Amino acid sequence: MSSLVGAIAIARSQVDAIVAHARAGAPDEVCGVVAVRDGSVVSVIATRNAAATPRNRFEIDVRDLMRIVEVEREGLDVGFYHSHPVSVAYPSATDIGFAELWPGALQLMVSLRHDLPGEIGPEFHAYRIFPPRVDVVAIAIDEGR
Amino acid sequence: MSVKVYIPTPFRALTGGQARVEADAHDVKGVLGELETRFPGMRDRLRDEHGALHRFINVYVNSEEISELQGEATALRGGEEVSIIPAVAGGSAFTPEEVKRYSRHFLLQDVGPSGQRKLKNARVLLIGAGGLGSPAGLYLAAAGVGTLGLIDFDVVDHSNLQRQVLHFTDRVGVLKVESARKTVGMLNPNVKVEAHNAILDSSNAFELFREYDYVLNGVDNFPARYLANDAAVLLGKTLIDGGINQFEGQVTVYKPGTGCYRCLYPAPPPPGAVPSCAEAGVLGVLPGIVGSMQALETIKQILGIGEPLVGRLLLFDALSMEFRTLKLRRDKGCPVCGDNPTITELIDYHEFCGAPIPVELEEQRAHVAAH
Numbered sequence: 001m002s003s004l005v006g007a008i009a010i011a012r013s014q015v016d017a018i019v020a021h022a023r024a025g026a027p028d029e030v031c032g033v034v035a036v037r038d039g040s041v042v043s044v045i046a047t048r049n050a051a052a053t054p055r056n057r058f059e060i061d062v063r064d065l066m067r068i069v070e071v072e073r074e075g076l077d078v079g080f081y082h083s084h085p086v087s088v089a090y091p092s093a094t095d096i097g098f099a100e101l102w103p104g105a106l107q108l109m110v111s112l113r114h115d116l117p118g119e120i121g122p123e124f125h126a127y128r129i130f131p132p133r134v135d136v137v138a139i140a141i142d143e144g145r
Numbered sequence: 146m147s148v149k150v151y152i153p154t155p156f157r158a159l160t161g162g163q164a165r166v167e168a169d170a171h172d173v174k175g176v177l178g179e180l181e182t183r184f185p186g187m188r189d190r191l192r193d194e195h196g197a198l199h200r201f202i203n204v205y206v207n208s209e210e211i212s213e214l215q216g217e218a219t220a221l222r223g224g225e226e227v228s229i230i231p232a233v234a235g236g237s238a239f240t241p242e243e244v245k246r247y248s249r250h251f252l253l254q255d256v257g258p259s260g261q262r263k264l265k266n267a268r269v270l271l272i273g274a275g276g277l278g279s280p281a282g283l284y285l286a287a288a289g290v291g292t293l294g295l296i297d298f299d300v301v302d303h304s305n306l307q308r309q310v311l312h313f314t315d316r317v318g319v320l321k322v323e324s325a326r327k328t329v330g331m332l333n334p335n336v337k338v339e340a341h342n343a344i345l346d347s348s349n350a351f352e353l354f355r356e357y358d359y360v361l362n363g364v365d366n367f368p369a370r371y372l373a374n375d376a377a378v379l380l381g382k383t384l385i386d387g388g389i390n391q392f393e394g395q396v397t398v399y400k401p402g403t404g405c406y407r408c409l410y411p412a413p414p415p416p417g418a419v420p421s422c423a424e425a426g427v428l429g430v431l432p433g434i435v436g437s438m439q440a441l442e443t444i445k446q447i448l449g450i451g452e453p454l455v456g457r458l459l460l461f462d463a464l465s466m467e468f469r470t471l472k473l474r475r476d477k478g479c480p481v482c483g484d485n486p487t488i489t490e491l492i493d494y495h496e497f498c499g500a501p502i503p504v505e506l507e508e509q510r511a512h513v514a515a516h
Contacts, residue, residue: 059232060234087258101201105155
């Protein structure tokens with residue numbers, strides 16, 4: 001079970017950027033880095049997915065991992081995003097397993113499973129994973145930004 | 146040579162919260178070694194039990210990953226920065242193709258994605274890729290059982306094609322396990338087929354059964370039937386049993402502790418006393434029905450749903466189209482699963498049966514061991 005812990009603010013334009021990346025990459029999963037300051041997402045950085053089977057796996061390309069160091073060098077917290085083209089926007093067993101490497105980092109997830117014309121559209125959620133625990137993070141979307 | 150080392154957030158508990166530390170070494174190996182010495186616990190985070198860097202740990206010198214340089218032997222100059230960055234990875238359980246393929250399962254509350262994951266993780270052994278193994282193998286593969294083991298020693302013969310739907314005319318003469326692997330691959334490439342081109346006997350049964358969660362019995366000869374039964378009982382495996390003869394079939398599930406084939410028939414009949422398919426004939430569709438029921442019971446076992454056919458023997462008469470169910474009970478006096486078992490190891494009945502098998506019949510049996 002998950003519980004609601006904390007909140008994150010994100011601009012509509014940043015949500016749109018992540019959704020656009022997910023749609024462009026579908027049916028593969030896409031991934032990226034986000035920079036966070038005081039509970040607000042300040043930038044979204046798309047990265048390449050280097051997983052061997054990107055249809056249902058992601059692994060940020062080693063050539064893009066230095067973006068993490070750059071974010072932290074600016075005094076920001078690092079978080080991540082990835083897409084689930086056909087499954088729910090909730091961490092899978094695989095996601096939870098890999099979160100051992102970055103426990104507690106902000107994880108934004110977008111699902112395109114209901115993103116067909118006439119459906120409800122992309123689903124967008126945020127988590128912090130302390131394996132095996134998954135904390136749900138409330139999202140406040142700033143529609144004006 | 147003094148260099149800066151970037152410590153990633155997840156490792157900072159080991160460095161007292163420091164994001165950057167100084168190290169004094171002339172190559173990457175030296176830097177990592179210094180960190181391992183200074184910060185207890187760091188070694189386990191960086192290396193596996195053989196001392197190699199974990200697959201999910203990336204090390205950079207300035208902005209270049211060391212596998213693009215000289216690995217841990219990469220030389221360092223003063224003022225350079227070494228960064229340690231764990232991989233960022235994850236994934237979902239199913240590909241878009243799988244979500245479509247299994248969409249009718251996903252709609253069922255009792256299956257859904259979590260049930261489909263159970264199917265994907267399941268390992269089922271089919272004994273025989275013949276009359277029963279064919280429909281069972283096809284339906285288990287179609288349903289998304291992740292790993293199918295197949296044991297059969299035979300090659301496809303024209304006389305098999307009237308009922309053994311895993312095989313096709315152009316496969317006559319091909320090993321049945323290879324033909325089956327090909328067909329399963331065409332139906333569902335997500336399924337891993339482990340082909341064992343062998344006769345099931347006392348030398349391989351334990352080793353083979355241990356590798357699988359469930360065993361689906363598709364044999365038609367008594368030595369193999371008793372061997373499969375005994376191996377399943379002795380290893381505590383669930384055996385999904387089926388049998389056919391002419392126009393009649395039967396199915397049951399032997400779960401450890403609920404009885405076994407020997408509770409019904411403690412010892413095999415003398416060789417030649419009961420005819421096989423080759424001798425007695427079998428109606429073409431019949432194994433399709435019985436093998437499909439075995440597949441269904443296997444899936445119910447994997448998913449843990451419904452009322453399994455445990456403690457019940459289902460009898461099917463194809464001519465009257467009637468099903469009957471007999472209650473089965475574990476026999477306390479059963480020689481293998483009873484209170485005081487006398488059979489504690491596997492027996493190869495072809496060697497021990499009382500009456501000798503006529504040579505011609507033995508040859509005939511050798512060609513029809515899996516219907």
